Amino acid sequence: MILALGAAFALSACEADGRTTPSTARQARAAKPSPGAEPGYTVDVELPPKATQGQESVAKVRVQPKAPWHMNLDYPAKLRLTAPDDVALDASLLEKTDAERYDDQALVFSVLFTPEAKGDRKIEAQVDFAVCGDAACGSVTESVELAFEVGCRAEDKGLC
Numbered sequence: 001m002i003l004a005l006g007a008a009f010a011l012s013a014c015e016a017d018g019r020t021t022p023s024t025a026r027q028a029r030a031a032k033p034s035p036g037a038e039p040g041y042t043v044d045v046e047l048p049p050k051a052t053q054g055q056e057s058v059a060k061v062r063v064q065p066k067a068p069w070h071m072n073l074d075y076p077a078k079l080r081l082t083a084p085d086d087v088a089l090d091a092s093l094l095e096k097t098d099a100e101r102y103d104d105q106a107l108v109f110s111v112l113f114t115p116e117a118k119g120d121r122k123i124e125a126q127v128d129f130a131v132c133g134d135a136a137c138g139s140v141t142e143s144v145e146l147a148f149e150v151g152c153r154a155e156d157k158g159l160c
């Protein structure tokens with residue numbers, strides 16, 4: 001009986017350092033479900049309608065947990081970015097201290113980039129985070145694309 005209570009207690013708590021214990025690993029998968037199942041979070045990207053060659057633009061990568069899940073603030077959340085050679089990034093790694101918002105309800109990273117050539121471009125991104133629910137915590141790595149079109153500056157219309 002005591003062993004069963006101890007196991008139940010272990011399943012009900014998030015690890016302070018964001019790790020998932022072996023006993024919670026099975027339930028933590030509910031945060032990132034098997035194909036066809038509903039995840040415990042959403043990840044979306046907000047991009048400018050059109051980026052301009054040679055001018056800095058801002059994109060946002062946003063993670064929002066779905067009830068009853070919440071962000072695990074002790075987890076070392078981060079966003080890793082890989083851009084083509086003609087897109088300059090302000091930073092290729094953003095950590096939780098760089099987040100525009102990081103609370104129970106959301107994680108938001110602002111990505112500053114400057115495209116140097118016109119046309120279609122994309123930045124590959126991986127966001128690492130953890131969400132916790134009533135029974136478990138689970139760490140997640142999601143891959144997202146920041147795809148955008150780059151146009152010319154008004155003063156360069158005849159040159160590009």
